[in-house]
Amino acid sequence: PNKAHHSSSKQQPLQQKSCRIQWLLVYMVAVAAIGSNLRSIRILGEPHHDTVIAANRSNRMANAIDLTSTNATTLSESSMHNDSIGAFFDCNRNGSKCRYFYPGEFYRHYFMSTIKHNSSGSEGNHGNITRVYSDQQHIEWRKQIGLENANLPALDSLSWWMKEGDVPAHNMIQRHVNLSHNITYIHLHKCGGTSIQSALYKRARQIRNTRIQINAADDQLLPNLKADVHTYKHSFGGGSKEKKQQWDNERLGHIQHIASKQQQSQSFPSRKSDDFPLFTIVRDPIQRFLSAIQQVMHYNTDFRQECLHEPPSSSSPFSLLLSKKKKEEQAHQVRCQTIQCAIEYMEETHYQDVHLLPMASHFRLLDNVVTSSSANNDKDGGGDIAVSVFSMEDIQDVLLYLGNNDQSSSSGGVTLTNSRSKSTIHARDRSNVKYATSSILAKLSSNDCSAEMIHRICSLYHVDVALMRWLGFGGEAVERCR
Secondary structure, three states: OHHHHHHHHHHHHHHHHHHHHHHHHHHHHHHHHHHHOEEEEEEOOOOOOOEEEEEEOOOOOOOOOOOOOOOOOOOOOOOOOOOOOOHHHOOOOOOOOOEEEOHHHHHHHHHHHHHHHHOOOOHHHHHHHHHHHOOHHHHHHHHHOOOOOOOOOEEEEEEEEOOOOOOOOHHHHHHHHOOOOEEEEEEOOOOOHHHHHHHHHHHHHHHHOOEEEOOOOOOOOEOOOEEEEEEEOOOOOOOOHHHHHHHHHHHHHHHHHHHHHHHHOOOOOOOOOOOOOEEEEEOOHHHHHHHHHHHHHHHOHHHHHHHOOOOOOOOOHHHHOOOHHHHHHHHHHHHHHHHHHHHHHHHHHOOOOHHHOOHHHHHOOOOOOOOOOOOOOOOOOOOOOOEEEEEHHHHHHHHHHHHOOEEEOOOOOEEEOOOOOHHHHOOOOOOOOOOOOOHHHHOOOHHHOOHHHHHHHHHHOHHHHHHHHHHOOOOHHHHHOO
């Protein structure tokens, strides 16, 4: 027994050493696997040095620019000068799906049209139009369409940067990121805003995960690129008057800075190499109204209790006797009653909820932008700020661009090949029973509206119908609202 004990005591250190070696091997294999998960994108720059960008494969980064192959062409700083940066938001580009929108120009035209429509149209009254335009009727008109709502506009601004002098071949790196250093999104409620906002935050994370390596032979990496999304605060009823004014000043300052950048450009309103794109998405007013009903009833108990009609329970004796066709007719009638009540509620409360406000109200602060250079600017749009506006039908393209799953041609055009599911585009799709408050709300449709109901919706959102026509976008409201 003593010999056996002595032998086993000798074997224990050997077993422990062997175990440590095994764990060391496992650790080395793991480190090698992690290291192999890095890809390098080499950008050949000035003759005395090159730049390498290393990124993790798990992050879907900007266009894969691989110039390390033997067939790669050496590109100079000048030839890589951001030719495609911001091209997606250039509404003058061939094949572009966006439209340039000048809020001030649109509101001046729309208000004058409204005044003329409400006047008798006689020659003698035309002199009063100018007087009323500069007086209380103009202020009242702005309130009616929500242009005095201090909660708006909601802005999300994505910025990325690097310290001056830290990185050579700056334009090449920007070409890799494939974004202007700042892009700002105007969040129009019920127009896919949650999805766009999520895409901006995701893109900022991707940029932060990009690493810069000055020399391929040097293992030292510079700090990550910097990126951030700043949401210019808006308060839905909360906060002190002073705090709201502070937030308003911050938003206005950002808007004025963008306007100044645009006015300084010699190619305004066309895309510039280092522009600050300002963009948004609009939606058919009828479809947007129905979507807004679904969302507001989800959290507004008073609205829901007053207007949400429900059919008899499917387990009730009366319901069991109905045929499938009769049940659908009953559900259609209930949806019609729900929409009818919502229209009346809107007419009485005057857009009580921000999600029910017209899209046009979300351009508050952008319709009268004054910059140091705008006063003497006689270009298209005058001193107005330019907004790149996309239709809701093209939101998939916008999401793909922000996620950078696109491929840019040599001419700066964008070819989008990836696809996204409906659930990705609609982050909280209320037409899905999973997210809807009831099955009735999940199936609301313009088919549930009578001609008289459509007419009343068109009246509530007359300014939005005019906006869609002004932009040249089609849709149900443009066709049915007269």
